[in-house]
Structure formats: C-alpha cells, structure tokens
Amino acid sequence: MPLNLRAAVGRAYPRVIGALREPSWTFFDVLLPLLGIAAYIYYYRALGAASSFEGFVVLGGAMTAFWLNVLWGMASQFYWEKEIGNLQLFLVSPMSRMALLAGMALGGMFSAGVRALSTLFLGLIIFDVHMTVEEPLFLAAVFLVTLIAIYGMGMMFASLFMLYGRDAWNISNLLQEPIYLVSGFYFPVRALGPWVSAAASIIPITLGLDAMRQLLFGEQALGLLPVATELVILCVLAVAFLVLARYALRYMERLGRKEGRLTLRWQ
Amino acid sequence: MAYALEVSALSRAFTGKQTVVALENVDLKVKEGELFGLLGPNGAGKTTLIKILSTLLLPTSGTAKVLGYDVDGEASKIRPLINMVSGGETSGYGLLTVRENLWMFSQFYGVPGSVARERIDGLLKAFGLEDKANAKVRTISTGQRQRMNIIRGFVTDPKLIFLDEPTLGLDVTTSRTIREYIRDWVRARDDRTLLLTTHYMREAEELCDRVAIIDRGTILACGPPAELKRRMNHASTFVMDTTSFDPAPLSAVRGVKGVSADEIESGKRVRLVLEDESAISDVISAVVSRGGRIVSLNKVEATLEDAFIEMVGRGLG
Numbered sequence A: 001m002p003l004n005l006r007a008a009v010g011r012a013y014p015r016v017i018g019a020l021r022e023p024s025w026t027f028f029d030v031l032l033p034l035l036g037i038a039a040y041i042y043y044y045r046a047l048g049a050a051s052s053f054e055g056f057v058v059l060g061g062a063m064t065a066f067w068l069n070v071l072w073g074m075a076s077q078f079y080w081e082k083e084i085g086n087l088q089l090f091l092v093s094p095m096s097r098m099a100l101l102a103g104m105a106l107g108g109m110f111s112a113g114v115r116a117l118s119t120l121f122l123g124l125i126i127f128d129v130h131m132t133v134e135e136p137l138f139l140a141a142v143f144l145v146t147l148i149a150i151y152g153m154g155m156m157f158a159s160l161f162m163l164y165g166r167d168a169w170n171i172s173n174l175l176q177e178p179i180y181l182v183s184g185f186y187f188p189v190r191a192l193g194p195w196v197s198a199a200a201s202i203i204p205i206t207l208g209l210d211a212m213r214q215l216l217f218g219e220q221a222l223g224l225l226p227v228a229t230e231l232v233i234l235c236v237l238a239v240a241f242l243v244l245a246r247y248a249l250r251y252m253e254r255l256g257r258k259e260g261r262l263t264l265r266w267q
Numbered sequence B: 001m002a003y004a005l006e007v008s009a010l011s012r013a014f015t016g017k018q019t020v021v022a023l024e025n026v027d028l029k030v031k032e033g034e035l036f037g038l039l040g041p042n043g044a045g046k047t048t049l050i051k052i053l054s055t056l057l058l059p060t061s062g063t064a065k066v067l068g069y070d071v072d073g074e075a076s077k078i079r080p081l082i083n084m085v086s087g088g089e090t091s092g093y094g095l096l097t098v099r100e101n102l103w104m105f106s107q108f109y110g111v112p113g114s115v116a117r118e119r120i121d122g123l124l125k126a127f128g129l130e131d132k133a134n135a136k137v138r139t140i141s142t143g144q145r146q147r148m149n150i151i152r153g154f155v156t157d158p159k160l161i162f163l164d165e166p167t168l169g170l171d172v173t174t175s176r177t178i179r180e181y182i183r184d185w186v187r188a189r190d191d192r193t194l195l196l197t198t199h200y201m202r203e204a205e206e207l208c209d210r211v212a213i214i215d216r217g218t219i220l221a222c223g224p225p226a227e228l229k230r231r232m233n234h235a236s237t238f239v240m241d242t243t244s245f246d247p248a249p250l251s252a253v254r255g256v257k258g259v260s261a262d263e264i265e266s267g268k269r270v271r272l273v274l275e276d277e278s279a280i281s282d283v284i285s286a287v288v289s290r291g292g293r294i295v296s297l298n299k300v301e302a303t304l305e306d307a308f309i310e311m312v313g314r315g316l317g
C-alpha cells in the first residue's frame, strides 16, 4: 500500500474508532438533532403545512451531522491539533498534506454518517414520515458528491485556518446557525428568494439538500434548479474546493514555517 | 556521506511586539553515526534549532542541511529519513490505546502493518510498557506517556532522530531506561545519528560523543565531553564549604578576579573554577573579610559542569 493511502487510513482510524468506542457520544449527537427536528415538525403541523415539509425536516436534521462535522471536525480541527502537539507531528512526517486532510474527511464522514443514519431512521419512525426513492442511483450520486463538496470545503477551511486557531473556532461558531437558515436545512431554499438562494449555493450543502429533496419528494420540494444541473454544479464545487484546499495548505504551511506559527512557543 | 547535519551561519529571529533572536550565527557539524548533545539553559535556543532541522521552522538567514538536503528547498527529502520527539509532549488521541496510537503515527511514514506491529512489540518491551499496550492513552501516567512518545520516534526506523529533552521531569529509573536505549540504538548501526538536547549536565556527559554548549542563541564550545573538560586543565576546581554569612558566599567569591563559581548548596557550599590556582588566597580572604569561616576546601577533578560554568559564567541551576 502506498504511503499516502496508509497515512489517510491511519488518520481516519481514530475517528472511526471514536464513533464505535464511545457510543454515548453518538447518543447525544443523535438526540439533539432529533429535538430540533421535533420542534420544526410540531411547528409545521401547527401551521398546517403539507406533510412533505416533515420529510424536509427529517432529511435536513440528518444532514446536520455532516455539516457540524465539517465545521468542528474539519474547519477548526487544526486549532486543537496544534494545542495538543499533533499538528507538528503531522507536518514533520513525509505524508502528503492532502492525505492528512482526506483521512480527517473520511473518518469524519464515517462518524457523522453513523449519526446521520441514526437520526434519519429514528426521525422517520418517530414522526411517521414517508418518502419514496424513485431514482436510488441518482440519489446516491447526489449524496456522495454533496459529501465530497462539503468536506472539500472543510478541507479548504482547515488549511486556511491552520495558523489562526481561535479565529477559526469563532468563525465556525458564526457559520453554524446562519447556515441552517440560508442553506434550507428545514424548508425549500427557494423560499428565500432567488438572490439569497443563489448566494447560499456557494455552500454545497444548499444545492445538495435541494437536489435530495427533489429526488425524495418530487414536485413538492419546490426545487431551485433541475437536479442534473445541481449535480453538475456540485461536481464543480467539489473539485474547486479540493484544489483550493491543496494550494491553501501548501501556502499556509510555508507561511507558518516562516513565521514560526506551526507550533506553539512552548512546544 | 560524512555529515548528518551541516549548519552554517544560521540565525533565527522571532518578530512580534519585540524581536527575539533565538539563534545567532550558529555553525555546527554533526557526523553520521554520532550521538550529539546540545547542552544549554532554558531559552538558549535548543528547541528552535531542532524545529529548524526537523523542517518545522525556516531559518531567518544562513543554511542548514540535514542528511545532505537543505531544510529550505528540500524538506520533502528530509522528512522520510527523520523523526522527532520532545519531552513534554501530549500528542496522540486519548481514546486510542498505546498500541493504536503508535501504529497510527507509523502509518504517516508508510510503515507496512506487519512491520509496524513487530517494531511496536519490540519497543514496548524495551521500554517496559507491554502491560500498557492496550490501555487507552488518556489513562496512562506522564512517565508512561513519555516512553510511548519516545517509542513513536523510533518506530519509523529513522536515520536521524531529534530528541528534545527526552528525560525532562522523569524519575531516575525511566531516565536510565531511555538513556540506555538511546545509546544502544546509535551503536547498533553506524549510519544512525541522534541529536538530543538537555539541560542535565550528567546526561550530556555520560551519553554523548560530542556536546555543543549553547547559551543565548550562540554556541560557546563544541567537542567530546572529555575534551571540553581537558580545556579546563589549566584551571583548577574546588569545592568549598563555609559557614553562612552576608552577603551569600556565592556573591562574595564571584567578585574575585579569575574565579567563576556556582552554588551547590544554598549559602553553604560552592563550586569554584579558578583560572589560576594562586587566586585561592583571594577567595579565602573574600570569605574571611566578610566574617565567614571556611569549613572545608577540597580540590576536585573538573567535570563538564565546570567547563559550562567557566564558559557561560553561571551554572545550569
């Protein structure tokens, strides 16, 4: 096995093991989104919204796991890796920096995937939501490309924020709530009007959710663009973020070596 | 290839609110196969030098070559060949076991699974950590953690390893285990090089083929411990016990021309390095004239510590 594949697997390992070894984490990580889902569902029911809205909420609630993971497990990850002294060990090693990021992303996808599936499953049962999968392959493709695109974005932020520990943390905090809103986790994003939804589409989770909604709920999903178009845009975003991540990391590593900011002073 | 490390006119400054010059015009050559020690007090620049050599930090000026490659332009050629461990490190993931952690770090160097397993087993045994192999990292003690970190450095079978204060704060037994392993590791093959930093004089003297004494970013002397001591031969070393008096004995004797001194026991016992033995009479009068009495005065054999005291003008504390 080549070095970089080993390295990515090695870095993914603690995340995979974490999800399996600490089921209590998963419990709370599933419980909280379910509470959020419940709140929205009762709200929609009180308003007498179409039942498909309950489906949007469960789908969005499940996808939250990935979004939170991108923010906290990717974008601001290097902040505490630096604090505990791991970052410098990653960087003195010969592995490619993309293997490191890929390992973080793959491990994160797994652990977030466990949470997302649990949320989806429980949400469908508890709230008695129905959805029909007519084009499973299409759906799988949209889901996968969405994951690659949002984790690509996480990789880019991880690189950009490598040297800006606390600020990265603050920005993640800042992004968390507004994105729930503008990306349409719980309702069709078209409701926000063409300009906001177009702007929100730079964040891949927006189009990903929109496309999945269309594939699961058809007409009622009030899609923004045709699904095929959305898939193409998502592919472009995925590639763009991955390429940006690579150059950002290379640039920041060089800058960090120059300014002495890859390690903390006392390390 | 003759040199594992070639450092020339190397300087590193940190700019911030005020500029700190951590290394200034350092020249250093370490031969392949050497066990080399950097000895210096806190803040001397030891860690900064290691960070530059391990490709984490760029020089402000000057050059450094590691195993023939330049740290600035050829870092990717250096990285597969080296590893680095620092004493107080808290790396790894607490929910992984000791074995898993070691395996993970070995994967960043592409070590095949079975080879990694074999090496980890051997090293755990050598460091007396077998019974903790399956313990989660967050549950082990500081000393165990430090042994795990050292193992992490050797598991990738580097040609050159940097150990930054490897025995910092460890108990005597653990320190000895580590020192013995270090020595055996370098001796086992002639293309292995090890650079360690320490502020323990004994460690440098007992372990290293050569030592560089570093203080305030500059290298004051470099050579085998025995040679550094021999440079002292023209000088004489005494240990003096006195009654306590004001000002403290140390400051009294430090005022005497041609005398460097360090305190061994506060207010009571000092170590004196005299450029010329005749200065001893001035030392005696310095004590007596301040109302002190000499309890004993013995001439002793010079140690590396004396060389250090003479060069730096103070002890390591």
Ligand SMILES: Nc1ncnc2c1ncn2[C@@H]1O[C@H](COP(=O)(O)OP(=O)(O)O)[C@@H](O)[C@H]1O
Pocket (backbone or CB within 6 Å): A260, A264, A265, B014, B015, B016, B020, B021, B022, B040, B041, B042, B043, B044, B045, B046, B047, B048, B049
């Ligand atoms: N990142 C940094 N920013 C500013 N000053 C630093 C930084 N790293 C080290 N220094 C300073 O450089 C000097 C040398 O530090 P260091 O190399 O850590 O010494 P040692 O390892 O010998 O104790 C010290 O004065 C230290 O405060």
Ligand SMILES: [Mg+2]
Pocket (backbone or CB within 6 Å): B043, B046, B047, B048, B164
């Ligand atoms: Mg240090």
